[in-house]
Amino acid sequence: MAVRAAVAGASGYAGGEALRLLLAHPEVEIGALTGNSNAGQKLGTLQPHLLPLADRVLTETTAEALAGHDVVFLALPHGQSAAVAEQLGPDVLVVDMGADFRLRDPADWERFYGSPHAGTWPYGLPELPGGRTALDGSRRIAVPGCYPTAVSLALFPAYAAGLAEPEAVIVAASGTSGAGKAPKAHLLGSEVMGSMSPYGVGGGHRHTPEMIQNLSAAAGEPVSVSFTPTLAPMPRGILATCSAKARAGVTGESVRAAYEKALADEPFVHLLPEGQWPATASVYGSNAVQVQVAYDAAAGRIIAISAIDNLTKGTAGGAVQSMNIALGFPEELGLSTIGVAP
Numbered sequence: 001m002a003v004r005a006a007v008a009g010a011s012g013y014a015g016g017e018a019l020r021l022l023l024a025h026p027e028v029e030i031g032a033l034t035g036n037s038n039a040g041q042k043l044g045t046l047q048p049h050l051l052p053l054a055d056r057v058l059t060e061t062t063a064e065a066l067a068g069h070d071v072v073f074l075a076l077p078h079g080q081s082a083a084v085a086e087q088l089g090p091d092v093l094v095v096d097m098g099a100d101f102r103l104r105d106p107a108d109w110e111r112f113y114g115s116p117h118a119g120t121w122p123y124g125l126p127e128l129p130g131g132r133t134a135l136d137g138s139r140r141i142a143v144p145g146c147y148p149t150a151v152s153l154a155l156f157p158a159y160a161a162g163l164a165e166p167e168a169v170i171v172a173a174s175g176t177s178g179a180g181k182a183p184k185a186h187l188l189g190s191e192v193m194g195s196m197s198p199y200g201v202g203g204g205h206r207h208t209p210e211m212i213q214n215l216s217a218a219a220g221e222p223v224s225v226s227f228t229p230t231l232a233p234m235p236r237g238i239l240a241t242c243s244a245k246a247r248a249g250v251t252g253e254s255v256r257a258a259y260e261k262a263l264a265d266e267p268f269v270h271l272l273p274e275g276q277w278p279a280t281a282s283v284y285g286s287n288a289v290q291v292q293v294a295y296d297a298a299a300g301r302i303i304a305i306s307a308i309d310n311l312t313k314g315t316a317g318g319a320v321q322s323m324n325i326a327l328g329f330p331e332e333l334g335l336s337t338i339g340v341a342p
């Protein structure tokens with residue numbers, strides 16, 4: 001029997017992407033759709049690409065509206081999920097696409113988000129060591145941030161194999177949908193189009209502690225991360241260029257072998273053949289992740305590059321993949337690795 005799923009934040013980008021994927025999921029029936037300022041509006045006016053749901057009307061995000069579902073996806077601004085989640089029973093699978101339950105260290109949360117820490121839930125990145133075990137049967141899932149998804153998948157094989165020094169340098173470009181749908185001054189179309197610019201420079205981006213958490217767990221020792229995000233003039237996609245100094249004795253062959261071993265059985269993460277490089281266009285709208293790795297012998301550095309769709313594998317696709325594991329469905333159910341080209 002199909003599970004009944006509600007989506008809170010259905011008017012936003014993450015909620016809209018969750019609905020796009022859930023519409024194609026053979027074991028999910030879509031229940032309540034809730035919003036905030038757009039409650040009372042028809043979904044067709046807010047998410048015109050979701051034609052089968054065009055006549056559905058958004059209700060307020062309340063415990064009553066979300067009651068009676070097997071799964072509740074929360075696509076709410078940071079800090080809003082805990083109050084909603086605590087009103088949902090322990091048997092309901094709550095999948096939080098916000099940041100509230102991702103970090104283990106309350107001090108990290110308070111420093112980067114400036115509010116009391118709500119707690120820590122099983123982390124929705126199945127590909128990390130132990131990731132699937134943590135999600136199996138869980139009724140609470142913290143979906144990772146989009147940049148930490150791209151970066152962790154690019155670098156964990158190097159750290160898990162003990163090939164890299166514990167200091168990573170990351171520069172990643174994101175499409176503008178990463179910033180959400182609400183209008184923002186730095187996202188005016190005429191200023192974003194035809195230009196790339198950095199932001200959150202100097203360790204200030206809130207995804208830095210999440211990357212440190214993931215890479216340190218893979219390495220078995222603390223890993224420092226210097227992360228610089230940049231905004232790219234495209235609606236979707238993240239290209240993460242990650243590098244770390246190689247440990248003594250590392251060769252191009254040993255790096256390649258470690259990545260082949262770590263990613264061989266992954267249904268969504270694809271280590272490209274040597275000589276091919278990840279591109280955001282290749283994963284547009286798909287749950288696939290492209291990874292490539294190279295050893296820069298002159299600099300003594302491992303360079304790992306990944307491409308994801310920030311809204312699919314970076315948010316809603318990762319959420320559905322994790323839901324599948326938690327509920328015992330095949331992990332790939334309802335998810336595509338087929339992109340859109342050109």
Ligand SMILES: NC(=O)C1=CN([C@@H]2O[C@H](COP(=O)(O)OP(=O)(O)OC[C@H]3O[C@@H](n4cnc5c(N)ncnc54)[C@H](OP(=O)(O)O)[C@@H]3O)[C@@H](O)[C@H]2O)C=CC1
Nearest residue numbers: 009011012013014035036037038075076098178180181182
């Ligand atoms: N965009 C992305 O690439 C990613 C987003 N996420 C996370 O997903 C969550 C949603 O992000 P995104 O979809 O981009 O943001 P949007 O701004 O596009 O959407 C926000 C949603 O939350 C609703 N909302 C706003 N304020 C409140 C409130 N006070 N109480 C309840 N609902 C509220 C909005 O409703 P209404 O429109 O009706 O006001 C809307 O449905 C965030 O936590 C974000 O960090 C995670 C990974 C990637």
Ligand SMILES: CC(=O)N[C@@H](CCC(=O)OP(=O)(O)O)C(=O)O
Nearest residue numbers: 099145146147174175176178179
């Ligand atoms: C381009 C852009 O602005 N991206 C967002 C990341 C959005 C995201 O995935 O992260 P959260 O779920 O943690 O909000 C940012 O840098 O804040």
